[in-house]
Amino acid sequence: MPRIKRKPIMIMGCTSDAGKSLLVTAICRLLANRGIKVAPFKAQNMSNNAAITTQGLEMGRAQYLQAIAAKIEPSIHMNPILLKPSADTFSQVIVNGKVDQAIARLPWLDRKKFLWPVVTKALGSLQDEFEQVVIEGAGSPAEINLRSGDIVNMSVALHCQADVYLVSDIDRGGSFAHLLGTWACLAPAEKKLIKGFVLNKFRGDPALLGDATAWLEEKTGIPTVANIPYYRHQLAEEDSFRLGCQYQKGMLNIALIYYPYASNLDEFDQLLYQQDVNLVPVHQYQDLSLFDALILPGSKNSGASLEALRSSGLDLQIEKFKQTGKMILGICGGLQILGDKILDPLNLEKGDQTGLGLIALQTCIEKHKQTRQRQFNYGGEILKGYEIHHGKTQAQAQVNVFIDRDIGWSQDNVYCTYLHGIFDDRCFYNWFMAQIGGVQNGIDWAAHTDNELDKLADMFSQHGWL
Incomplete structure (x- = not known):
């Protein structure tokens, strides 16, 4: 029928x-x-x-x-x-x-x-x-x-x-x-x-x-x-993020660097909604040394985001944080910012830039945009995510492979990856928490989202018009 x-x-x-x-x-x-x-x-x-x-x-x-x-x-x-x-x-x-x-x-x-x-x-x-x-x-x-x-x-x-x-x-x-x-x-x-x-x-x-x-x-x-x-x-929110949160004693505090053109911030929702974690968006100069970890998210314009860090003085705070030995994680644009150089021969962003130099990586912004879903064997489990970037990155000999050879690198306490969505996977979430002294209580975020959708539909059925 x-x-x-x-x-x-x-x-x-x-x-x-x-x-x-x-x-x-x-x-x-x-x-x-x-x-x-x-x-x-x-x-x-x-x-x-x-x-x-x-x-x-x-x-x-x-x-x-x-x-x-x-x-x-x-x-x-x-x-x-x-x-x-x-x-x-x-x-x-x-x-x-x-x-x-x-x-x-x-x-x-x-x-x-x-x-x-x-x-x-x-x-x-x-x-x-x-x-x-x-x-x-x-x-x-x-x-x-x-x-x-x-x-x-x-x-x-x-x-x-x-x-x-x-x-x-x-x-x-x-x-x-x-x-x-x-x-x-x-x-x-x-x-x-x-x-x-x-x-x-x-x-x-x-x-x-x-x-x-x-x-x-x-x-x-x-x-x-x-x-x-x-x-x-x-x-996940369409294009906004909770600001105004501050460092709280007694919590596991993670600083999320909230620079201009930050992108795909919804991938940190599992951190944002955990009761034992305090995710603090940092968008102006402050002392970062008390935080337990530091995340540099993706950026639609890594060069402009890097300029904003330097104009605010946060670049110096990030460099100072590295000396604490605590984890710094850069994702996509954050990866590029943490590296030695960002080359932009086609002037797609802000031209050539010198990065923060905290990991021996060099990125060239290319015309072709890499967009694909990926999955890897990680710690005996399947880690899923996606790529969405213009940059092609090369690593120096002293840099180690992180997750996989073409997707991420690490050097000392700095970890970088082009793979978005990794915190949705409980195996990565638990690994990250193990590195920074947090509780390994990651959940299946896809199942959690599905349950949230059903609750939203129930609310609408009570108050909506359909």
């Missing part, structure tokens, strides 16, 4: 960080648990948190997680365009999983004629394959200055005649003004697609809303269909 094709559901926000990604994730898992063949879609995402498919193609981490929520294999059709900021006014453009340098050179508003066919083809392929597509917008559809180049908000909704739900972050305040103002900025044909308003991240007594939702419906004709509570979870 053929399955029923349903109208796409589209989640748009009054602002960035209104909670669109999490709501799409919740809906995907809720519908998948009901036996509906569902897929997520976001035409264009901007984030330095990326994932690699089994085909070696790059896509946004949020859509990758949404695919897992939907219980399907992640595909670049779910996020055909990914923008990765690498300077204040420049982003690398990923189209269908690969870097497109020609598109990146075009002015923002001139890109639509090239990218819109990519968007519609990807969306069409999902509509052909799945019963239900759940679409995520970007930013806000009320950004009038960007409307002519829109390929992610109302252009998509009109193209597929989606049922649109407009979300406001009520924790910020001003939600009813946001909802009314956003609705007022839409064209008549766009307003017809709005099926409901959603209040998200609500804390406190719902009675405090009074008759505000009735007032809003009177003004717009649109009902408020859900009041979603502020929900704490342990799922």
